[in-house]
Amino acid sequence: MLRLSLKARLTGTFVVITVVCFTVVGVLLMNAVYRRIYQQDEINLVLSARHLRRFVGELDSTDDLVAHQARLTWSVLGDTENALRITDKDGKVLVDHDLSHFTVQAQAVAPADQRLTVTDIRSWNDGDGEIRGVSTLAALKDGSMVTVTVARSMADRSVLLLRYRWDTVIALLLGTLAATVLSYLLIHRALRPLRAMTASASSVTAHRLSTRLSAENTPAELHALAHALNDMLTRLEEGFDRLWQFTVDLAHDLRTPVAILRGSNEVALSRPRSVAEYQSLLGSNIEECDRVSQRIESMLFIARAENPQFALQRLVIDTNEELHLLADYYEGIASDAGVVVRIDAHATVYADRDLFRRAVSNLLSNALRYTPSGATLSLIATTTETGVSVSVENPGPGIAPDHLEKVFDRFYRVDRSRTDSNMSTGLGLSIVKSIMDLHGGDVLATSELEGLTRFTLRFPRVTIPD
Missing domain, CATH: 3.30.565.10 (Histidine kinase-like ATPase, C-terminal domain)
Structure with missing residues (x-):
């Protein structure tokens, strides 16, 4: 199983958070730009249609309308992406201004007396991209009605938004790369006290239990950890000292009865003795063995008593x-x-x-x-x-x-x-x-x-x- 270091985990977590934040911000910005651009174009279409409807209302007849075609297209549109088409009641095209050469389709027509809003805008696709437009009736002075349609190709907007989207992706990648490098360096620096504590802890051995971890210039979390480890080392040192003293005392305490047993047996074997003397020696040895057994039983009791499960x-x-x-x-x-x-x-x-x-x-x-x-x-x-x-x-x-x-x-x-x-x-x-x-x-x-x-x-x- 792969074990990642704390540095790698923190860096990965920070990078994931950064990517998520950048992505959310990028998506929100893209949507905001998309809405802003499209809202502005829709407002322009509506304003152009309103202006054309008022302008048409100032003309006497369809002939007058055709005569003023240049004025209509020049004063009202002014955008090469916009198209204008005016037809009479029979569908005959009176004015056709379409520099982008996209298809202007028939669509719902707003009444002449209705206030135009962005809700009247319709969209369609001519195969080369999205088209948005608005149609409205306009009345000439002679009472005849014409249909005014203003439309706009959104191809240039799609190209702009696509370029912006790629710029956002590139910025996201560069930001992620910068965040990865910077977070790695900062985390590496932030973990310096932990590495120092690790080096100090590595030097602790059974013969160097007096070593203590330095808690100076450490963050609050590591400060508490250093004190906890130092307290643990203190307890270990005390435990090793007690164990060492216990071993020394035990060896010293058992040495006396063992020496007595050996000495009495050596004296008894130094020359032939009577049965009564051997019996007396064995009785003395049994008493000494009882004292050793008592010591061992007491030691076992203390060991059991120190067990948390007692x-x-x-x-x-x-x-x-x-x-x-x-x-x-x-x-x-x-x-x-x-x-x-x-x-x-x-x-x-x-x-x-x-x-x-x-x-x-x-x-x-x-x-x-x-x-x-x-x-x-x-x-x-x-x-x-x-x-x-x-x-x-x-x-x-x-x-x-x-x-x-x-x-x-x-x-x-x-x-x-x-x-x-x-x-x-x-x-x-x-x-x-x-x-x-x-x-x-x-x-x-x-x-x-x-x-x-x-x-x-x-x-x-x-x-x-x-």
Whole structure:
């Protein structure tokens, strides 16, 4: 299939519009000239016939009419294309002036007392072209009637109009050619910013995503397009950066368990060992494999959550009931850590129950890890003007401001030197953020060093379907 360039399409469209406009204007002008010429000739014929009728009325008899033939033809006609014929009541030709030698035919005759108008003009064809004429009765002083016929050959008009028509066609062709060349040059110049943008876009690669398209000196339409493309490049750059960071973090995070597995196996194989020692090694390896599986499952969940086709199963959830169930589930861990879990929930939220539990569970397990023994951890759910807020509060060492903005990044840990860091995948808070994005809400973190740390899930107000 032939693909025309934008330049060719615009030029072709402009040329077609120009041809149509020129043609319409040419046709209108031709019709106007045609009407003007023919109207003027018709008026001249009528005026000549009127004048001849008055002149004949001043003569005494047909003999007098013949005697004044030269005066009639000279003073009245004056146009070599005009013909005059005067006949008596018996059809005898009294005056015959026909320099063009065309046939003057008998036609309807207007009464002598009728005012002649262009509607009395008749036309016929003698084989060489169109003839137009008018006939009227005229009364001599002796009372006799004669028929006066004035006619004109339109051959010269046809030649004139044909020449004018060809001049119009030639002008149309030349105008079309000029319009084609000029439109091509102007469109080529007008598309210069687009070609510059194309050249800039062609230089964008996976290693040069920082390139931006220049929006200076561009038309308004291309200006908006340049900004849209730059925004797209920004999003692509951020996506590539996140992907690169994700790959690096993933490789770094999986390197530790793999190294542990390899190291423990190398140590075990360095010398013969007992069955109990091999069983202990296998159990340790299984635990490490479980942690790797947990990391992979968390990564797959985030990938699925970022898919636009991810479907939520929303229900009306009683936060008081759900938070008590989660507190009961973590009761053993909280008891071992010497932490008291307090619940203050008086709201209902329209959300996916499984995802709600997972988000709160991730925050709760994270808070238990950093809450000192003997302290109280609070689960709070309240209704706000914009929706529902579910908060997890705990005292502890707190999070520094420079870390607080990054806690929701994948594989990010505030303190990588903690001894229990291997128990965390670094994806818990990222999963929480993905869950809130799916619900159209967000998660907010606030913290004071050696004070209170609060993570708040903010669900937007939505209309619950019937």
